[in-house]
Amino acid sequence: MSRPDLLQAGPLMPYLVEELERRFTLWPLHEQAEPAAFIAREGRRFQAAVTSTFVGFPADLVEACPNLRLIASFGVGTDSLALPYAQSRGITVTNTPDVLNDDTANMAIALLLACSRNLVANDRYLRAGQWPRAGDPPLGRGIAGRIIGIVGLGRIGMVIAQRLEAFGCVIAYHTRNLRADVPWRHAPDLVALAREAAALIVIVPGGPATQHMIDAEVMDALGPEGLLINVARGSVVDEAALVTALTEGRLGGAGLDVYQNEPHVPEAMFGLDQVILQPHQGSATRETRRAMADLVIGNLDRFFAGEALLTPLALSPSSRSVSA
Numbered sequence: 001m002s003r004p005d006l007l008q009a010g011p012l013m014p015y016l017v018e019e020l021e022r023r024f025t026l027w028p029l030h031e032q033a034e035p036a037a038f039i040a041r042e043g044r045r046f047q048a049a050v051t052s053t054f055v056g057f058p059a060d061l062v063e064a065c066p067n068l069r070l071i072a073s074f075g076v077g078t079d080s081l082a083l084p085y086a087q088s089r090g091i092t093v094t095n096t097p098d099v100l101n102d103d104t105a106n107m108a109i110a111l112l113l114a115c116s117r118n119l120v121a122n123d124r125y126l127r128a129g130q131w132p133r134a135g136d137p138p139l140g141r142g143i144a145g146r147i148i149g150i151v152g153l154g155r156i157g158m159v160i161a162q163r164l165e166a167f168g169c170v171i172a173y174h175t176r177n178l179r180a181d182v183p184w185r186h187a188p189d190l191v192a193l194a195r196e197a198a199a200l201i202v203i204v205p206g207g208p209a210t211q212h213m214i215d216a217e218v219m220d221a222l223g224p225e226g227l228l229i230n231v232a233r234g235s236v237v238d239e240a241a242l243v244t245a246l247t248e249g250r251l252g253g254a255g256l257d258v259y260q261n262e263p264h265v266p267e268a269m270f271g272l273d274q275v276i277l278q279p280h281q282g283s284a285t286r287e288t289r290r291a292m293a294d295l296v297i298g299n300l301d302r303f304f305a306g307e308a309l310l311t312p313l314a315l316s317p318s319s320r321s322v323s324a
């Protein structure tokens, strides 16, 4: 029996590629000599495609595949996918929620602890032979009893909040909608929350609605003692304003996993001891990446078997209006 065709929009982890090759005839777009000519020629062949939040799936690729009915994406963020447009064309999009909550939340906590206790700067201090020469480094800050503002209290934000409770933090959260099912205080005014918080942890989706939500005003409200932890998307933070606030000492420090123009990071950050930088590692453990891959495979298997999908994204309001 011939295996179904599957369009692969870009590089994926080896385990996932191996499993997909076992099931499908895989067509890696990024390995074609001329991807644009390939997709113009072969686009009609595909009913399903696989991608990731890192690779994305732009509207012109949707356009070039008139028979597409499924985009299975590796990752939870949808900002790199032409979601409303794909859905308006009747294409179902799946992502990999929940399985990455623990590790992404752990990254946020790790960055918060590492920033508040100067872990990375102190490591550099020791290795540079400074301890015997110059004595103890400056004191860090504790987080117990201090207000930590969580910007976005969805699947991952909830896990961050639960972990912070174990550290004795006072939790407040900023979202558009108040959650009746949590004991923590809702803070509808982000600047007011930043003013009282020892740190803000950002974990909202990327995209136009959250673009530069963390701007100079929020940074100034956090102040010279405040910490900004971003494990969401680079687009959520005004990166130029962040560099300026850090350089001028108007913001105490930052722990960053995501950037505006990945994999490029403003070089001005490299010289700042109060900044800890991670190359987008939130979900990057062997266990979680494998679980994400298994979810992608599960969705594709079900699609080709005509069964209900595991994690279809709800129809976005804009696609409802386009298709209505």
Ligand code: NDP
Pocket (backbone or CB within 6 Å): 076, 077, 078, 097, 098, 100, 104, 151, 152, 153, 154, 155, 156, 157, 174, 175, 176, 177, 178, 203, 204, 205, 206, 209, 210, 231, 232, 233, 257, 258, 280, 281, 282, 283, 284
């Ligand atoms: P959810 O959709 O479960 O939660 C999103 C939260 O953000 C909700 O509480 C929502 O509340 C809030 N929110 C959305 N828009 C706004 C807005 N404009 N203003 C204020 N709050 C808003 O998402 P997840 O928790 O699963 O994931 C969040 C994001 O984390 C992903 O979209 C992804 O970009 C990022 N991520 C990063 C990873 C990494 O490797 N660093 C790994 C995994 C995810 P409300 O609707 O009430 O406003």
